[in-house]
Each structure stands twice: as structure tokens, then as C-alpha cells.
Amino acid sequence: MHCVTNIHEDLYWLGGSDRQLAKFENVFPIPRGVSYNAYLVLDEKTVLLDTVDKAVGERFFENLEFALAGRPLDYVVVNHMEPDHCATLGELLRRWPGAQVVANAKTVPMVSQFFDCDISNRAVVVKEGDTLCTGRHTFTFLMAPMVHWPEVMVTYDAADKVLFSADAFGTFGALNGNIFADQVDFERDWLDDARRYYTNIVGKYGAQVQSLLKRAAGMEIQMICPLHGPIWRENLEWFLEKYQRWSTYTPEDRGVAIFCGSIYGHTENAAEILAARLAERGVKNIALYDVSHTDVSYLVSEAFRCSHLVLASATYNGEIYTPMENFLRDLACHGLRGRSVALIENGTWAARSGMLMTKLLEEMKEMRVMEGTVTLKSSVKEAQRRGLESLADAIADELLH
Template sequence: MYCVKKIKDDLFWVGGSDRRLALFENAYPIPRGISYNSYVLLDEKTVLFDTVDRAITGQFIENVEAVLDGRNLDYIVVNHMEPDHCATLGEIVRRYPDVKVVCNAKTVPIINQFYEFSVDSRAIVIKEGDTLNTGKHTFTFYLAPMVHWPEVMVTYDMTDKILFSADAFGTFGAMNGNLFADEVNFERDWLDDARRYYSNIVGKYGPSVQTLLKKVTPLDIQILCPLHGPVWRSDICWYVEKYQTWSSYAPEEQAVMIAYGSIYGNTENAANILASRLAEHGVRNIAMYDVSVTHPSVIISEAFRCSHLVFASATYNGGVFSSMEHLLLDMKSHNVQNRTVALMENGSWGVLAGKKMTEIISEMKNMTILDNMITIKSSVKEDQLADITAMADAIAQTL
């Protein structure tokens, strides 16, 4: 049975959620599931905005057919061709053979890469600023390359002031009946997933996001319709400001995150002592993560949030503890920058973790590495407590 949600009298959400999927893109844990958003407009011409992942094909088709209620589908707007939003495109074309595919020039070859049907005969290829009139509604298109694929675009409904924003402003998390962000406690229950989604999926492409924001922030946006997560109809500026912060790589908060890679608990002990010293300085809400049990996507999200990062690692195979090395290389590939960093290293012999961590972090942009790196040989000794206190002093002074 279909399950649709009305956004406006002529605009409907026809997407669905997947709570069984363990890893989004087979990479990122999603314990709260994921939603795939798609929208149908009933104007003089009917319009479908994007499709969904193959996992919810049955639900999606029932939803589309219920909203169309026997009408033909005139247009499908393809804002983003990634399979979680285009896997059912072929099914839609098969069911509605006269449908026109509205996309840009970079989208056409990607459609041909995924599908056997010929898109060329049915494509309406748009350029930046082109418009499409469907009766009451007129749409303008803005190209958004590398947010986060090269073919991405967003669609603005000039009539009802609605932005269909592709993967921008999306978030992990399944929909639980409430479609709109103002129907949930977004800051409490969704913001962490929104930040983790942005930092890991889009975060590498901050300059491209900034370019898109310059295009769309002057628009009068009354409703924001992303391809994942809640639809926004109030407090849109608050969420856009988050994107301004994240995409400029400015820390969201003056806060400290400590990530440690410990084999037998001695490096963890040093990290715990540092956290306690920071707390004595009045530093609040310190975040601590064991890199062996915490997925890198969570720590990368925290690196986008926090101004100060501490990495404590055992030496392993003559280098950085493997889970820590994976994290740091992942941070580098996601373009983390503009942070203050403190380092702690450990090793029973040939202590090299600090040197190797410094090399990786130095390849990131505008990372200030504090001078007083702490070196532990096997376990923390009494005479090293002063060094840990000095590190806490240095971090507190720069907060």
C-alpha cells in the first residue's frame, strides 16, 4: 500500500526509508537507517523529482502511481545520478515511455553508463539558469558540480519558492512518520547525523559547496527538499548557516576531541589523564574516541565540529597504530583543515608514531600542531604528569 506525504496541495513526497541497510555506500554505518526522498508535482504537466534506491522500488512505484492517479508522467528531473537516487530511473522510463528526462549535459553520459535505454531521444538538456514551465509552476536550474558528483544540479520552483537541493542538506536517518524538520527535535536527534553525512559524503568538496551557496542563498527559499532526511519549511537559515560553517572548514564549536589508538591501555591512560587536566581548566563536553571501536566517519564528523583535536597513538610496525593511520588518512582525503592539533605517542622501542602522525597532518591545510608532543615509553610515569599538564595548559590557552 502506498505511503505518501503532502508538502503543498500539488506537491507530494513519494520516497521511502530503509532501516535494514547496515552500511550506506557500503562504507558508513547507519544505525538509524536512511531515507530516499523523491517528489511528484501535479501541475498541467506532471513532474517527478529524482527517484530512489533499488531497495525500496516497490514502495516507490506504488507511491508514484497513487499520486499520479492514472495521469501520465510528463517529466522526470534528474538532479543527481548516483544510484541511491537513480536506481529506479529505468523502471520509471519503462512504465512511462513518453516521459522527458530533464538534466544537464554531464548527466546524459552517466545515464548511458548505467542504463541500456537511449536517453538522447527523450532528454531535455538544460544549462545554468534555464527555465521550465509546467503550467502554474516555473523552474530554474542551477548547476552544482562536485556537490558531490560532477553532474549535480539543483532545481528551484520560482512559483512556490521551493529548492530541490539534491544531496545538499541531506542527512542519515530513516523517516519515522514526520516529514518536516519542524516536527522533530532536529538539533538533538538529527544534527549529528546531518554533520556526519555532510563531512563524509560532501565534506571533501567545500569550495564547490560554497559556490552553490552563493547561487542559492540569495533566493527566497520557503521550502527545502533534499534527497535524504527531513524537508525544511522553517528555520532554513539555521541549517544553511551550518553548511556555511562546514563548507568553509571553520570549526562549528570551540571544543576538544581526543582520539586514541591504544593496544594494552597505556596510551588510553595518557589520553584520560589529559582529558582530566583539560576538565580542571574548565573545558566542557570533551569528546573521546577509541579509534579501534569507533568508525572513522564518526571521528571525522567530530573533527568538523571541534576546533581542537588530540591524537594519541601507539607505535605499531614502525609506524602509526593501524586504526589511527586509517583515520588520519581518511581525514586528509576529506579535506579536514584549520584545526589546532596536539599529539601523544607511545612505544616500547623505536617510538615513531608522533613523527608519522606529524607527516600526515602536515599535509593537511592550515593545521596548527602544538610543539609540546608527549612521548611515552610503554606507560606514563610520575615525571611525565607535568608534561601532560603543560599540554592541557597549551590547549586551554588556545581555546
């Protein structure tokens, strides 16, 4: 049975949610599931904007057939060719052989890479600034390469001032009936997943996101329709400000995230002592994570959120403790920059993790390693306790003054 939602005049949402998928892209845990959004405009010509993942394909085709009500499908706009949005495109083109595919020059060959079909005779190839008039609506196409694939584009509808934003402004999480961001407590229930989605999926490409944001600033946008998560029709400026911060690697919060890689608990004890001393000095925004037990996607998200990071790591086989090293390399891959970082190292006979973490941080941009690295030789003794007190003083002074 169909589940179609009219979201504005002749614009309809045809998506679906997958609550059974354990990992998005087979990498990122999604305990709240994920939605796949597709949109249909019923103008003089009918226009479908993107398709969906095969997991919700059956429902999608039921929705599309119901919404079309016997009308032909004239155009399908492919803003993003990734399979979570295009796995059903091949079947769609078989079911509606008269539909034209609106895509850019980088997208067209990808269609034949994923499917055994040639769309050259039914492709409408568009470039930056090209338009498509379907009656009341005029769609303008803007290229958004590497947000987060090279073929990505976004589509702007001038009639209703709607931006179909592809993966931009998306979030993890299944939709639960309320498909608009203003119908939920987004900051409480969705912001963490939105940040984790952005930082892990798009985070490396801040410069490209900045380019898109600057072009979008010249448009009058009243609604943002992403391919994942809720639709925005109110308070757009609040979410745009988040994207401005994330894409410029500006800390979202004045706070400290402590990341701990501990084997037998002694390094964790040092991290706990530091956290307690920070709290005594009036620091309220403190988070402490065990890098061995927390999925790295959450760690990356928190590093983007906080202004100050503490890396507390054992030395392992003469190197950085493996989960901590993996986390640091992931941060580098996602382009994080501009953070103040304090270090705690441990080693029973050769404490080298601090020096090695510093080398990795030096390969990143604008990462300031704070003075006063605390070195443990197996466990916290009085000298290390005093060092942690001093480190707490230094971090608190920067956060509170």
C-alpha cells in the first residue's frame, strides 16, 4: 500500500525508511536506521527527483505509480548516482521507457557502469546554470562536485524556491511519520546524527561545501529537500549555520573531548582524573570516550564538535595503541584542522605514543599541540597527578577565559 506525502502544492515525497540496515555504506553504525528520499513534481510535465535504495524499492514503486495516477513519467533528475539513491534507477527506466534522464556529463557514463543500459538516446545532459521548464516550474541545475561524489549536482526550483540538495543537509535516522524538521525536536534528537553524517560522509570536502553554500546564499530558498532525513521549511538559517561551521572546521562548541586508548586501565585512570579536575575548574562541556569501544564515526563527529581534544594513549608494540592510531588517521582523512590538542602517553618501558601522536598531528593543518604532555610509566603516581592538574589548569584557562 502506498505512502505518499504532499509536501507543497504539486510536490510529493515518495521515500521510505530502512530500520533493519546495521551499517550505512557497510561502515557507519545507524541504530536509528536511515531514510531514502525521492520527490515527484506533478506539473504539465512530471518530474521525479532521484530514486531510492533497493531496500525500499518495492514501496517506492508503489508510491510512484500511485502518485502518477496513470500519467507518464516525463523526467527523472539524477542529482547523485550513488546506489543508495540510484539502485532502482535501472528498473525505473525499464518501467517508464519514455522517461528522459536529466543528468550532467559525469553522471551519464556512471549509469552504464551500474546498469546494463545505454541512456544516450534519452539523456538530457545539463551543466552549471542550465534550466528545465516543465510548466509552472523552472529547475536550475548547480554542479556540486565532491559533495560527496564528483558527479553530484543540486536542483533549484524557482517557482516554489525549493533546493533539492542531494546528500547535502542529510542525516542518519529513519523518518517516523514526521518528515519535516520543524515537526521534531531536531536539536535534541537529530543533530548528533546530522553531525556524524556530515563529518564522516562529507567532512573531507569542506572547500567544496563552502562553494555550494556561497552559491546557495544568492538564492531565495524556502525549503531544503535532502536525500536523507527530514525536510527543512522553517529555521533554515540555524542548520545552514551548522554547515558553515562544519565545512570551515570551526568548532561547534567550546568544550573538551577526551579520547582514551587504554589496555589495563591505567591510561583510562589518567583520563578520568583529568576530566574530574576539569570539572572542578568549572568546565562543563566534557566528553570522554574509549576509542576501543566507541565506533570511530562517533569519535570523528565529536572531534569536529569540540574546540579542545585530549588524546590519551598507551604505547603498543612501540607504536601508538592501534585503535587510537586508527582514529587519528581517520581524522586526518576527514581533514580536521584548527584544534588545540593535549596529550597523555603511557609506556611501561618505552613511552613513545606522545611523540608519535605529535608527528601525526603535525601532518594535519593548524593542529596545536599544547605544552605539558603527561607521561605515565605504567600508572599514575604523584608526579603524574601534578602534571594532570597543570594540564587541567591550562585547558580550563583557554576554555573559560
